Amino acid sequence: MKTTPSLRAIAAAVCVLALPLSVQAQASLPASAAATAVKPAAATLKRYELQTNIVDGKMVFIDAKGQVNPVLAAKVGDTVELVLKSGEGAEHDLLIPELNVASAKFSANSGSTSVRFKVTRAGTFTYYCSIPGHRQIGMEGKLEVTGTSLAETAAPASAAGESSQAAALALYTPAPSPMRGPDPSAVSVAANPAQVPAAIGARAPQLLKYRMETVELPGKLDDGTSFTYWTFNRQVPGPMLRAKVGDTVELTLFNARDSKMIHSIDLHAVTGGHGGGQHTQVAPGQEKTVTFKALNPGLFVYHCATPLVPQHIAAGMYGMILVEPEGGLSKVDREYYVMQGEMYTGRPHGAPVHQEPNLEKMANELPDYYVFNGEVGALSKTHKLQAKVGETVRIYFGVGGPNKISSFHVIGEIFDKVYSEGSISSPKHDVQTTLVAPGGATIVELKVQHPGSYLLVDHALSRAGKGAVGVLEVTGEPVPGVYHAGAAQ
Ligand SMILES: [Cu+2]
Structure with a gap:
C-alpha cells in the first residue's frame, strides 16, 4: 500500500x-x-x-x-x-x-x-x-x-x-436542510466575459506556469437567491487559460483552507493522468502540481474531477483553456469568454432562499436553472458583451454542464465562422445555431453590421426562462441596406 x-x-x-x-x-x-x-x-x-x-x-x-x-x-x-x-x-x-x-x-x-x-x-x-x-x-x-x-x-x-x-x-438524498433566506454575504461569482488572456500568436514553445485556487463561497444565483458555489478562483467559469501548441504547462491547484471538500482539475487539453484529475485530488489547505504538454490545438473545457463529479460541476467548477495553433488565430476586434451550465436546486427557480443542491434532480437531469457565466443575469445585467458596428466578435463558448447540450444561438445574427467542437483546423461558415456538448466547446465569429441588442441564448428556448440569456450590445450607425423596419426604400 x-x-x-x-x-x-x-x-x-x-x-x-x-x-x-x-x-x-x-x-x-x-x-x-x-x-x-x-x-x-x-x-x-x-x-x-x-x-x-x-x-x-x-x-x-x-x-x-x-x-x-x-x-x-x-x-x-x-x-x-x-x-x-x-x-x-x-x-x-x-x-x-x-x-x-x-x-x-x-x-x-x-x-x-x-x-x-x-x-x-x-x-x-x-x-x-x-x-x-x-x-x-x-x-x-x-x-x-x-x-x-x-x-x-x-x-x-x-x-x-x-x-x-x-x-x-x-x-x-442528503439530510434535508432547513429552508433559509438568501445569504447576505453572497457575492457575484460571474466571470467577466471580457477577461480573455492576450493573444499569443507566433513564438517558440515556452514553459507556462499557472496557479489556481479552489474556493467554496456563497454567491448570488439570482436577485434575492443565493447558492454555495464551488469555484476555481472565486468565479464561474474559472479563469480562461491560454497556451500555444507545443507549450509545456505547469499547473498548481491550491484548495482553500476553509474548503469542506476535496477538489481537483481535469483539463480536456491534457494527454495522460485522467487529464490531471488523477494527480490533483487536493485536500483543504494543500496544493498539488501537474505538468503537461499542449499537444493539440483547440478550445478545451476543464472541470473538477472529484466525486460526485457532476455535483462539483453543477456547483460551478468548470472553465476553459485555449491552445492556439501554430501562428495563432486570426485577428479579431473583440474576444469574449462565455460558458453555460445548469443547476439543480432544492427549491424551484426564483425561490427567495439560499438554494441547496438537489442530487436527485441532478441524477434525473431536471435542472431548475440554466446560466451563462454562473448566475442569472451575469451577461444580461452585470457584464453585457459590447461591440461596435463593423467589428468582428469572437466568442469562446463552452458547456460545463454537467449534463445538458447547448444549442448556442445569437438572436438576429449569423455566425460567419464556427470552429465546431472547439476544433480549430477546419471552421464552418454561415451557421445559425451550433450544438455544444457538455464538456465541449466551440468558437464562433460574427461581424456585427447593425446596431442593437443581440440576445445570446440556448435555442432550447424554455431555458431562457430559467436564466440562460446574455446580451451583445452593438452600437454605431446602421449599414444602409442591411436592415430596417418597414417597406423597402
Ligand atoms: Cu471540486
Missing part, C-alpha cells in the same frame, strides 16, 4: 494507542459473587479510532494500524465507540443505517467527533460516509457483530430490507 507522507505521519501519531481498546464496562464482581452469579453478559466498550484520508486516489477510513476500511468487530451487548477525525481535512460523516447510527459531520475545522451505540443485533453491517460521492470512491467498510440478537430488539426480517433501501436512498 502506498501511503502519502501525511498519512504516515498520522499513522505514527495514533499508533501508540493499541486499538481496538477493550474496556470492562461492568464493575468487576467479587470472586465469590462471580462464581454464583448468573452468567453476566460480557459487555465491553469497543473503541475504534478512524481517520479519513486519500490512499491511491481513493477516499478511505483508516484505523490506527493503518488498515484501510478496517473490519470492525463487536459482540451483541457491546457498546461501540467510534472516534472519527478528518485526516486530510475535508468534511465527512459515518453512517450505519441498519443500526440507526449516524455521526455528526467532521472536518479539519470541526476537529474529531465520536459516536457511541449499543449493539443489539448480530450480523454484518456496512458503515460508510454519506457525503455524496464519498462512498462510491471508497469510504465504506464492515462492522461484524457476533453473538445472538437480543430478542426484544431484533428487527423483523423485512426491516433489514427496508433499512438497506433507506441506506441506498440516503446516498443520493
Whole structure:
C-alpha cells in the first residue's frame, strides 16, 4: 500500500494507542459473587479510532494500524465507540443505517467527533460516509457483530430490507436542510466575459506556469437567491487559460483552507493522468502540481474531477483553456469568454432562499436553472458583451454542464465562422445555431453590421426562462441596406 507522507505521519501519531481498546464496562464482581452469579453478559466498550484520508486516489477510513476500511468487530451487548477525525481535512460523516447510527459531520475545522451505540443485533453491517460521492470512491467498510440478537430488539426480517433501501436512498438524498433566506454575504461569482488572456500568436514553445485556487463561497444565483458555489478562483467559469501548441504547462491547484471538500482539475487539453484529475485530488489547505504538454490545438473545457463529479460541476467548477495553433488565430476586434451550465436546486427557480443542491434532480437531469457565466443575469445585467458596428466578435463558448447540450444561438445574427467542437483546423461558415456538448466547446465569429441588442441564448428556448440569456450590445450607425423596419426604400 502506498501511503502519502501525511498519512504516515498520522499513522505514527495514533499508533501508540493499541486499538481496538477493550474496556470492562461492568464493575468487576467479587470472586465469590462471580462464581454464583448468573452468567453476566460480557459487555465491553469497543473503541475504534478512524481517520479519513486519500490512499491511491481513493477516499478511505483508516484505523490506527493503518488498515484501510478496517473490519470492525463487536459482540451483541457491546457498546461501540467510534472516534472519527478528518485526516486530510475535508468534511465527512459515518453512517450505519441498519443500526440507526449516524455521526455528526467532521472536518479539519470541526476537529474529531465520536459516536457511541449499543449493539443489539448480530450480523454484518456496512458503515460508510454519506457525503455524496464519498462512498462510491471508497469510504465504506464492515462492522461484524457476533453473538445472538437480543430478542426484544431484533428487527423483523423485512426491516433489514427496508433499512438497506433507506441506506441506498440516503446516498443520493442528503439530510434535508432547513429552508433559509438568501445569504447576505453572497457575492457575484460571474466571470467577466471580457477577461480573455492576450493573444499569443507566433513564438517558440515556452514553459507556462499557472496557479489556481479552489474556493467554496456563497454567491448570488439570482436577485434575492443565493447558492454555495464551488469555484476555481472565486468565479464561474474559472479563469480562461491560454497556451500555444507545443507549450509545456505547469499547473498548481491550491484548495482553500476553509474548503469542506476535496477538489481537483481535469483539463480536456491534457494527454495522460485522467487529464490531471488523477494527480490533483487536493485536500483543504494543500496544493498539488501537474505538468503537461499542449499537444493539440483547440478550445478545451476543464472541470473538477472529484466525486460526485457532476455535483462539483453543477456547483460551478468548470472553465476553459485555449491552445492556439501554430501562428495563432486570426485577428479579431473583440474576444469574449462565455460558458453555460445548469443547476439543480432544492427549491424551484426564483425561490427567495439560499438554494441547496438537489442530487436527485441532478441524477434525473431536471435542472431548475440554466446560466451563462454562473448566475442569472451575469451577461444580461452585470457584464453585457459590447461591440461596435463593423467589428468582428469572437466568442469562446463552452458547456460545463454537467449534463445538458447547448444549442448556442445569437438572436438576429449569423455566425460567419464556427470552429465546431472547439476544433480549430477546419471552421464552418454561415451557421445559425451550433450544438455544444457538455464538456465541449466551440468558437464562433460574427461581424456585427447593425446596431442593437443581440440576445445570446440556448435555442432550447424554455431555458431562457430559467436564466440562460446574455446580451451583445452593438452600437454605431446602421449599414444602409442591411436592415430596417418597414417597406423597402
Ligand atoms: Cu471540486
